[in-house]
Amino acid sequence: MTDVRRLEELAARTWRGLEEQQHGDWLLRAADGFSGRANSALVVGDPAEPLEDAVATVTRWYDARRLTPRAQLPGPAGAADAAFAAAGWTRAEDVLVLTAPLRPWSAPEVAVQLSPEPDDAWLAGYRYRGAPLPPAARAVLTHADDPLFASVRPTAHDHPAAVARGVVEEGWLVITAVTVAEEFRRRGLARAVMAALAGAGRERGAHACLLQVSDDNEPALGLYARLGFTEHHRYHYRSAPA
Known part of the structure; x- marks a missing residue:
């Protein structure tokens, strides 16, 4: 381990x-x-x-x-x-911090776009802690080796219904930024973008997957458990007094 x-x-x-x-x-x-x-x-x-x-x-x-x-x-x-x-x-x-073997994950038959860069629509679809992204977000999201940005888009001009980001490092696919627009939830779209990243990750030599999720995010924890993720460890933050 x-x-x-x-x-x-x-x-x-x-x-x-x-x-x-x-x-x-x-x-x-x-x-x-x-x-x-x-x-x-x-x-x-x-x-x-x-x-x-x-x-x-x-x-x-x-x-x-x-x-x-x-x-x-x-x-x-x-x-x-x-x-x-x-x-x-x-x-x-x-x-x-959850981990799982990188197996093929079944997902609904929807088109998932994969791109090495997030466009403005992808950035609008990623709601960090439920809020729009600040200016520094694009630089942080792209500051990695060969990131991939997945999205499901109802039409070419719509904001994405779902987005996610993946980076392969030392045989691990690290998935972040999984977001599904509220009106498109409970349709399997989080699973769809993750499955697309998993396929790309396997092509890049990844054998396992890692993701991080707040311990109170019950819907996400339920999905990840169904995909075979288990807890590896936890971390917490400490902040200095004002």
Whole structure:
């Protein structure tokens, strides 16, 4: 079984900050505030200094960029999590990291478009946390090796009914940005865009799939369970006090 650190570092290469800096094993990331992963310190392994000092370094790094200092803490973070908590950083949002073998997934017979770039319609179809995307989103979404953007479009001129993004890294297909427009839900379109990405991923040598989902997103968790995903580990965020 792939260990937590390797899987998190692999996933981080598929959803990157626009600015990144190593601090020992920790990875500091910033992207004008778009998405938690691209604007947080990935806390795996050991930092370049004692934990108390490392927390202060992370704080200064994000303060210098006028971003809320935030840390992503996978698995049983232990001493590192305790150090952030001792500095007054508050815990928020538990996220499940799910994995599955990359099998063919049955899906409704709908046309799925795959593109190496997201057009304006795709970006309009991706509702990050239910909201339109900020200007930095396009740069973050394309800042990976050979990303693929899947969409189902009722007509050539409509906003997509469903979208998703996939990147293959070290034999893993990492799927993100799965979104189905409200009026098209419960028609299997999330499964359709994921199945299309899975087929493309297998062609690129992927043997397994990874995705991340909030622990309170019950509809998504139900779908992923039906596709054979199981929990590998969890992570949570901590944010510095204002």
